[in-house]
Amino acid sequence: MKHKIWLVSVFIILSSCMKVKKKGDEAAPAEVKPVEVVELQQPAIEQQADKPIVKVFSYEYVVQNGRSFQEVQFHFPSHWPNEIILKKTELSENKNSMQTIIRLDDSRTWKESLVGEVKISYQFLNAQKEVLEDVEVLPVLNLQLSEDFNLAQKFKLNAKTKHIYIQSLRMEEKTHLYLEDYSGSVKIENLQSSTGTIQTFPLNQRAGFEQEGRAGGLLQIEIFTASGELNVTMVGENGGHGKAAREPDDTLRGAKGDDGSMPLVVFEVSPNQLFYKNVCAQEGSEGKDGSRGAQGFPGGIGKNGGNSGRATIKLWDANLKVSSPNLAGLKGLGQVGGRGGAGGAAGLGTGGDPCRLMKNGQPGGEGVKGVEGDDGRDGVAQKNSLFLNGQKVDLSEN
Incomplete structure (x- = not known):
């Protein structure tokens, strides 16, 4: 019984203490301290990811x-x-x-x-x-064209050049800007064109003898502000013609005919040894005919024309009219075969007093003409694409 009374007393004391603390809180609110903003350092792996x-x-x-x-x-x-x-x-x-x-x-x-x-x-x-x-x-370009200009040759464009940036381009009527086989991006900030043309190769350009025609490049052309009319013409280079056949030389000459065999002549003395004479003991023979010349050298082979190449044109100004006729490079032509080799010389007949002089052979005939070289093949005209303000539109090929 004493133990129960003690426990009750302890509970009452603790309850009183708790109530006192709560009253104290209500009477004097605790001071609120400002919170410091601490910039947490991100783990190294997250920094790396950023x-x-x-x-x-x-x-x-x-x-x-x-x-x-x-x-x-x-x-x-x-x-x-x-x-x-x-x-x-x-x-x-x-x-x-x-x-x-x-x-x-x-x-x-x-x-x-x-x-x-x-x-x-x-x-x-x-x-x-x-x-x-x-x-x-390349440097940033500002071009005003009153005549054709070959940018590829001016700067010796090759695969190491990835971009062409033209800040301003003015093209007078029927002028051409040639890019040949350049592949990469062409950005034009401002374009004013009076039926000017951005083109790969000139229409009549042909590769050297027995060289393949080059294909036009793969172009990404982006034009921001513009007016007038512009042609983007992708043209393959024409294939090289075959070389003319070589003239026949001594390697094609026919073999010389054999000469006749030599006659046998003996010296004959009379019984009294007062006279002597040459006597034909064996006749010589006729010369042999020369052999025919070898076939002539072949004509050179024509090479293939280049494909037109392909352009993707992104236009951000509807004031420019764009057309794009693409043309494949034409084939190179094979050449006729060369003349046949000369015939071999005639063999000589032998003989003469006291033997008969035998006939010479006949010279050999000329060889047949060489094989004609094959023509190359025309290239392929590829298709361009035009996007106006991000939307694909039909592209005139006229």
Whole structure:
């Protein structure tokens, strides 16, 4: 019984303490302290995940409207080293060259200003001097054409050039901008064209003798503001004709006929040994005929015309009318065979006093004409595509 009374007393005391504390709280509210904002450091693996992952090498032009300031910006793959050796060369008569080290940050980009009007080679190497990438960058172009202009030949375009950036292009009536077999992007900020034409090869251009006609390139043409009429004509280069057959030479000449066998002449003395004479003991023989010449050299083989190539045209201004007639390169023609080889010379007959002089043989006949070279094949005219403000539209081929 005493134990129960003690337990009840303890419970009452504890309850009183709890009630006192609650009253105290209501009487004097606790001070609220401001919460500090702590920037939590993300785990290293998440930081790594936040970095841009660049899978392939690329570059782009950075041009600000109204300013002459122009740059080229490179994007480097994430698996490349952070330090890269750059070998830069101006592809001009002087060929000025320099070498430096690029240290990449997390953006995996690097850019520099474009100065001058020459093409520049950028060669990127690792520490072992192995070439990681090799590109040739054109300057930003501003072109006003009053006559045909071959951009491919001007800058010796090749597979190392990925982009052509034209800030302004003015094309007078029936002028042509030739790109030959260049493949890559062509961006035109502002175009004014009076029936001008962007074209691969001139219509009459033919490859050298016995050379394949080149195909037009694969172009991605993007035009932002424009007016007038423009033709985008993809034309394959005509295949080279075969070379003329070689003239016959001594290797085609027929063999000479054999000469006749020599006669046998004996010296005969009279019994009294006062006279002597030559006596034909055995006649000679006639000369043999020369053999016929060999067949002439074959005519050269014509080569194939190039395919037209293909363009994807992205247009962001409906004020420009675009048509696109594509033409395949024509075949090269094979050439006739060459003349046959000369016949062999006649063999000589033998003889003469006191034997009979035997007849000579006949010269050999000329060989037959060489084989005619085959013609090549015409190329294939491929189809272009036109997108206006992102929507595919029909493209006139007139």
